[in-house]
Amino acid sequence: MTMPVPYLLKMTLPASLLKPFFLTLTYSSIALAVEIPWPDKSGPTKDGHVPAAHGEGLATAWDEETGKNIAWKTPLPEEGHSTPVIAGDMLWFTSANKEGSKQYVDGVHRETGALVHHHLLFENVDPEPLSNSVNNYAAPSCVIDETGLYVHFGSYGTAKLDPETLKPIWQRRDLPCQHYRGPGSSPVLYQNLLILTMDGVDQQYLTALDKDTGKTVWRTDRTTDYGDIGPDGKPEREGDNRKAYGTPSIAHANGVPQLISVGSRALFGYEPLTGKELWTIPHGNFNAAVRPVSHNGLLFVNTGSSRAHLLAIRLDDKMHGDIRESHIVWDRDKRNSRFSGHVLVGDRIVQSTEGGIVSCIDQKTGEQLWSDRLPGTYMATPIVVGNRVYYSNETGQSRILEIGDTFKVIGEAELELGIQASAAVADGALYLRTKKALYKIQAEASSNN
Secondary structure, X not given: OOOOOOOOOOOOOOHHHOOOOEEEEEOOEEEXXXXXXXXXXXXXXXXXXXXXXXXXXXXXXXXXXOOEEEEEEEEOOOEOOOOOEEEOOEEEEEEEOOOOOEEEEEEEEOOOOOEEEEEEXXXXXXXXXXXXXXXXXXXXXXXXXXXXXXXXXXXXXXXXXXXXXXXXXXEEXXXXXXXXOOOOOOOEEEOOEEEEEEEOOOOEEEEEEEOOOOOEEEEEEOOOOXXXXXXXXXXXXXXXXXXXXXXXXXXXXXXXEEEEEEEOOEEEEEOOOOOOEEEEEEOOOOOOOOOOEEEOOEEEEEOOOOOOOEEEEEOOOOOOEEOHHHHEEEEEOOOOOOOOOOEEEXXXXXXXXXXXXXXXXXXOOOOEEEEEEOOOOOOOOOEEEOOEEEEEOOOOEEEEEEOOOOOOEEEEEEXXXXXXXXXXXXXXXXXXXXXXXXXXXXXXXXXXX
């Protein structure tokens, strides 16, 4: 069996910029393997935690006016707020024109900041209009592994690309969903599967594709009771009541993997290899966007919308059917995040509301340990570096918190434009995408751009 040869750089780049690589055997062919420090929008552990080797020496202050700690700034030709993924010397992310008729894959060299690729992947004759000003046509983030780059634009198309040539290894444009406010759920890699979430206003389902061929392995429709069906058999309320933007996570219940997915009005646990529904917890919210995280036998889930609940759910081998009465350990019903995800720091949860009210919560009890306010509004999920949490807001301000018994800001910074994409990190450098540019932030760097 011939496998696609992983990438990573166009050989026209200066040889001095190429990092060492290793030769590995894949089936009967030789493949080039590269380091992949940030393979998913939430990092290598899919919970926003930066590995110690990559987070060491990460800057806690930068300034665009003086160029302090800004290694480079690369203007971007189109819009989007997907988070970059990093493999070898390249950062990969998606973008689209404002009308949604053209969707691109972008590749930036992480040492030089050069925009190496601005590759038109999909063209759409009649894209569905966005019904809000928050989202755009390039919100889902890519994922990457040693065999290729996986790009997802919701119902507009999904593809696996060879990162050296950007030629499709496979692509799918036959996965329907009316997004209403635009696509937002990012793909998830698990073993040989690429798992997609399609929570639209017309249909709501998860599907898994064979990551090497793109063929459908399973599809599971949501079994949610929306409770809004009128006497004519049609929904009494369309739109947000059925819409969600969630990206699933893999959690383990007594060592058994579960795919955790939050939809509108209900959250679910599935068998990741088969799509079989294991359990559900109905809830009263919609537009869920925050990715679940787990720690020490507890699953932490945000149910979405402006009245979101933050739930702690016990993970065990008795999770079957409706488990809201048996497995919810605590339920925090106010001042929870709407967009920006919660992160775990030691035995604590840190989260921020859209309006910047940041809270530190005890994982075991749900007790609030402290709360304070950050400036601005927040969509991007923070990253965690040791006991530090990096927040960035929609006006370009960043605040670095040291998580302890009290609220403590240890770093402040600001860029020219707002930030909706979460950060990516590799080798002591922070990569931030604003609405118009991509930045490399590195301690003691001085910008030449």
